[in-house]
Amino acid sequence: MAAKSNKFHLKIPSQTDNLEIIRDFVAKIARKVGFNEDDINKIELAVDEACTNVIKHAYDNNSKNPIDITIQIDYQKLTILVTDKGKGFDPTKLKTPDLQEYLAEMRVGGLGIYLMKNLMDEVEINSKPGKGNQVRMVKYLDKGDAPPPQAANSS
Amino acid sequence: MDGFEVQRKISNDVVILNLKGYLDAHTAPQLEKALQTCIDQKEYKIIINFENLSYISSAGLGVFMGFIEEIRQHGGDLKFSNMNPKIFRVFDLLGFPNLFEIFDDERDALNKFNSK
Incomplete structure (x- = not known):
């Protein structure tokens, strides 16, 4: 596939019943780009986690606010931006969850960012308190995931 | 994928919850309800x-x-079975295999409960 740039955009009310639509949207684009099923699953889950955080934490389950998802396809690279205008937070205060501690405190949630960082190649969180948050996630299509175009055409 | 469903069956004193479909922030309350019913x-x-x-x-x-x-405080346990690799990976990434017993087959989990 030649180097080309493509942008996809989804603006959707911040409701948990839209998570399935968001996952389908992201998965279809990732499949089109040529990611294997395993990576598509990872991308889908990472975006679900980012959007779940927006719905539950940034917007406190207030569905009147939109979640904005932009997917940028560059050569061998998928960049996903999840943007909200909800409550900001201090990303430097995030710590890797101690699972035993979570269990002891019966805390639910808070595992999403940890998962996102494990599932994607790059994760960057920008938060402006009072203005909103943006999660930028990148997945590269370079690790032998898809057959190179020459090999696919040669037989 | 089409929604989420919890099917419940009982084998002696063990409750088996069969999960079907997708479990996300939207459907998690259904599972919560099913577990609360058990409790x-x-x-x-x-x-x-x-x-x-x-x-x-x-x-x-x-x-x-x-x-x-709460379940363990009452001498019980939550055991997991029949996970496909996609589901297992999420549990594994979050360190759940250290916290929960995961069995290949439901029967193995049942045997473990019955052997106590």
Whole structure:
């Protein structure tokens, strides 16, 4: 596939019943780009986690606010931006969850960012308190995931 | 994928919850309800069978975290079975295999409960 740039955009009310639509949207684009099923699953889950955080934490389950998802396809690279205008937070205060501690405190949630960082190649969180948050996630299509175009055409 | 469903069956004193479909922040309350029903009925030996579950996010895993302490305090346990690799990976990434017993097959989980 030649180097080309493509942008996809989804603006959707911040409701948990839209998570399935968001996952389908992201998965279809990732499949089109040529990611294997395993990576598509990872991308889908990472975006679900980012959007779940927006719905539950940034917007406190207030569905009147939109979640904005932009997917940028560059050569061998998928960049996903999840943007909200909800409550900001201090990303430097995030710590890797101690699972035993979570269990002891019966805390639910808070595992999403940890998962996102494990599932994607790059994760960057920008938060402006009072203005909103943006999660930028990148997945590269370079690790032998898809057959190179020459090999696919040669037989 | 089409919604989420919890099917419940009982084998002696063990409750088996079969999960079907996708388990995310939208459907997690359904699982919460099913587990709360077990607790309310003092059923503390529970197996979750994941065979027909196609998707899970941390919201789903959070439900298990929310109940496990109470279940173990009553001498019971939550055991997991029949996870496909996609589902297992999410549990594995979050360190759940250290916190919960995961069996290949529902029968193995049942045997473990019955052997005590």
